Amino acid sequence: MSCANACLSYGLEPVVIEASDHVGGTQRSNFHPNLWMLGHPDETGEEMTRRLAAHFLELAVTLHRGTQIRSVMPAGDGFVLQLATPEREVTEHAHAIVLATGMRPRATPALTALAAGSQRVIIGPLSDAIRDRINNARVLILGGGDNALDHALFLAERGNTVRVCTRARFSGRKPFQTACAARPEIELRDHCIPGRLAVEGDEIVAEWGSTRLRYDWLLVLYGYLPNTEVLAAFADAIRPAVTVSGHIHVDAWQRTSVPGIYAAGDLTDSPQPSVPTAIAQGLAAAKAIERDFQSSGF
Ligand SMILES: Cc1cc2nc3c(=O)[nH]c(=O)nc-3n(C[C@H](O)[C@H](O)[C@H](O)COP(=O)(O)OP(=O)(O)OC[C@H]3O[C@@H](n4cnc5c(N)ncnc54)[C@H](O)[C@@H]3O)c2cc1C
Structure with missing residues (x-):
């Protein structure tokens, strides 16, 4: 959501693909106060997520909910994605992809x-x-x-x-x-x-x-594993490298090992997984995309 919001401010056209029928991710069911979101003391994860999702849903962003990613292939100067939405099969073309699928309990x-x-x-x-x-x-x-x-x-x-x-x-x-x-x-x-x-x-x-x-x-409550199953849908030539812990490897700009593919949030091996971290990484990924597009003359 953060990356899509930032993409808009850079004049990009974000499309968000969400596997579940709602946006908001892990914090959507957190009934504890978020200790790390400065400026919102005592706000629970659920309340925070409602606030973030309400803003996101007002944005001019194409959102596919309840959607599975069937395949991701290289195509010209970008990628082509085959999606299974609840209603129909959809094809999306993208010049860049940001992976942000989070983690699941181990x-x-x-x-x-x-x-x-x-x-x-x-x-x-x-x-x-x-x-x-x-x-x-x-x-x-x-x-x-x-x-x-x-x-x-x-x-x-x-x-x-x-x-x-x-x-x-x-x-x-x-x-x-x-x-x-x-x-x-x-x-x-x-x-x-x-x-x-x-x-x-x-x-x-x-x-x-x-x-x-x-x-x-x-x-x-044994900790978490990164949700990297989605990589199975990627063609071999564009499958980003992972770290020994199985997280997506990124540089300081959230670039993966594959040009045009970025990753943000818990899916990456961040030192302190948190909502502020994920929001900041989403913003950084959007900036990296804009910069990479400019330097490639796109
Ligand atoms: C118990 C607990 C307490 C926490 N407390 C705090 C706290 O107090 N403060 C704080 O800042 N952080 C806290 N965190 C951490 C915080 O929840 C995460 O760091 C943050 O949610 C990461 O955001 P994300 O977008 O990377 O991943 P997520 O929030 O996990 O979102 C990932 C999204 O990707 C979707 N997805 C998964 N696979 C696919 C796929 N194949 N295709 C499409 N979509 C997919 C999921 O449905 C989900 O919507 C806590 C985490 C836990 C588990």
Whole structure:
């Protein structure tokens, strides 16, 4: 959304392709205040996203929602994209492409299978179930980063007892660690790997050696993977390089390894993924496109 907005100011004609039926991305379901958006204290991610989306939807931008990218091919001085929108197949021609598909929660295949069999096993943060349904319950959280600790605090405030298990040491921000340690409802366990996890009726059974504990909910907050599946639709010759972590490799101008293809936001290996970072990178990508067009005499 940020890149499209900036493209307009450079006289470019942006087309936004969104896989889901809404714009706004990850923050659309964040019920926590956004700590990093200067000037909007106490505004939750949901509120912020509504504000950003309302502005974006007023812009003169072509938006394809609920759309899958079938193929991306080189064509003359640009690219041709075959899209499957909810209504019909669409062909778009572009002189530049900006990838901004974000990240998704990570889990092991065993935990994914467990979640498929029970609504009480939740992979990733920020769901309506976490916000509305987990009250006065026993919760096991797997993970030791900001999300794990932030969710532990959120759930402790709703009458839940929470055990947070991380396989090594806690890596979440110090203020979160201190706040969690001060709450009697929260038990922080490092080097804590359950030997067995199983769903039994409405309960989750977790075993550590001879210790067997029962929980009402299991939250898996293991971090994120970049959404690079879209690259499978790209012809080999124009598939951007990725880093060892699987993120799209970009330079300081958000250029990928392929001329004419840029990337912004969580999909890139940014030191601090956040909304302000993604917004700034979208703006930088638009500037890079304008500059590259000018230097190529386009
Ligand atoms: C629990 C949590 C808390 C956070 N808290 C904060 C916070 O307080 N403050 C803050 O600034 N940041 C926070 N962040 C980080 C912030 O959400 C991200 O950095 C930001 O959303 C990145 O924006 P993005 O546009 O790169 O990706 P996203 O917001 O993930 O958007 C990606 C978009 O791409 C779409 N998409 C995916 N694949 C495709 C495809 N193949 N084709 C078309 N569209 C596709 C998705 O549907 C989505 O709309 C938090 C993140 C999480 C998970």
